[in-house]
Amino acid sequence: MINIIVCVKQILDPEMPPGKFKIDPESNKVIPPEGIPLVVSPFDEQAVEAALRIKEQCGAKITVVTVGESSAVNAVKHSLAMGADEGIVVEHIIEGYDSLLTAYILTKAIEEIVAYDLIICGREAADWGSGQVGSIIAESLGIPVVARTRKIEVMDSRLKVEHIIEDGDESLELPMPAVITVSYEIGQARIPTGWGVISAARKKIPSWSLEDIGVDLSQIGDTSSRIKLLKLFTPTRERGCQIIEGKTAAEAAANLALRLREAKVI
């Protein structure tokens, strides 16, 4: 049996209707839309799914860890309801664009967990989409990393993974411990069962502070010492669509083709 750690992040629902997406220009922050609950970032959900498949294949203990505000416990609960074994919340609010700090805190949490053979992360979060945390954790721990994998197979103390490259795949072998990142290529993440939700609700989820895991913020420096957000804004993209009419759908379609010819597009 191996020990797997999955890193998850709680974010605004990326599938929310575009009309609900609003930015506060004063603070350069997204205004959380009312009535739309936060969710686990979809690729992180797929990271949990990947871990569960390994558990089914060869047995594993899965620990889920997140960094965020206290409500991030819901992201952990969701993962436990899917079938993960344990969860931890590190309570600290980080700006989403500071991947180095996020990865540093997660690395400290992982070192505190001690037992790990495999760390799985989503390829990128669906809010800031930086796609760096998994790689930085691997560099900090000094272990190998394969980003964007389609399939993970455990063979004793080694892993065999399918790495996605342009126009194909490559099959790679590496020793554990290692970091792997995944995204939609893994396939759909499972929906928690009713029993899963009940047993997750009964589990104790410890909340750690930065002091608990020995994070020294003066060592790493605050976010503004690395990167500054100057402006967050909604792009304007209305093009003024010309709707082409016709008595029937077929006629409208034929008129469209003629109009495109006129505009020298085809």
Add this chain to the structure above:
Amino acid sequence: MAEYKGVLICGELIEGRLTGISKELLGIGRKLADDLGEELSILLMGSDLSNAAREAIACGANKVYIAAQPLLDNYHCDACTEVATNLCREIAPSVFLLGQTDMGRDIAPRIAARLKVALAVDCVELRIEPDTKLLIQTRPVYGGNALAEVVSVTHPQMATVRAKSMSPLEPDESRQGESIPVKVEVDIETMKIKLVERIKQPIEGVKLEDADAVVAGGAGIGSAGNFAMLEELAKLLKGAVGASRVPCQEGWVSQSIEIGQTGKIVTPNIYIAIGISGAVQHIAGCLGSKCIVAVNKDPDANIFKVADFGIVADYKEALPAFTEKCKEIIG
């Protein structure tokens, strides 16, 4: 930060030639270097790099760092990370740019972690702020719902750049530059990650990212079989077929043709969106198209907001007539 100087590009090759994104990086890199009043360099890794080096100079580079090592002909993440990090330490560039490609996505975060610097990924706009001489990086976030303008305080200022977002320079053979060999101290045998095999998926017809015409289908298409209608039109327009997320998730089409923030980014002359509602994350992948045409039953579909032309109709009735008319017009 006076000790950090110049702009460095990480080049990528295909069969000994610079890739499209590498030329685009040289295009924007040249502009940034001119605005800084400094030099533009490129790192090339592999063997037999003389042709690519000449190309790089013609496309704007002052210096070409040659990491000649036949083992690097086959991309290896650990090895490329090592070579690029070492070069950054040695020449201390002010700006270091990579493509938002498979390689860029793999190695850029690892290099940034080793150098302990910030990295802005998937940038669509880069400029030098005249007063501070710092690099202002603009990138789509929240699945394309927003754009963020960020500036790195650490050096080198690292960014990856989205394909097709920058323009390459017209190659000029009269440009002069120098090639400088780089010591390569990597032994792939000692690397932890071993390559077992590489499987290339052959592409039929035109490559999606390079196509001048893209016919894309969404959830409204309804089944794998119905994509045949789209194939027919794409063939006629000498283009390629793409899809939004649902057809890929449902397995109607291959995941390799997903267009969107997390899939392929396309910028054809004509983009025909059929049965696509227009989720923001999808639009992020096709917004750079010169002309967007939408066919959708729902007049309120978001796709009409970004389209130039549209018809409100069931595609099953409209598409055959459209293809027929196109045949007539194109001849």
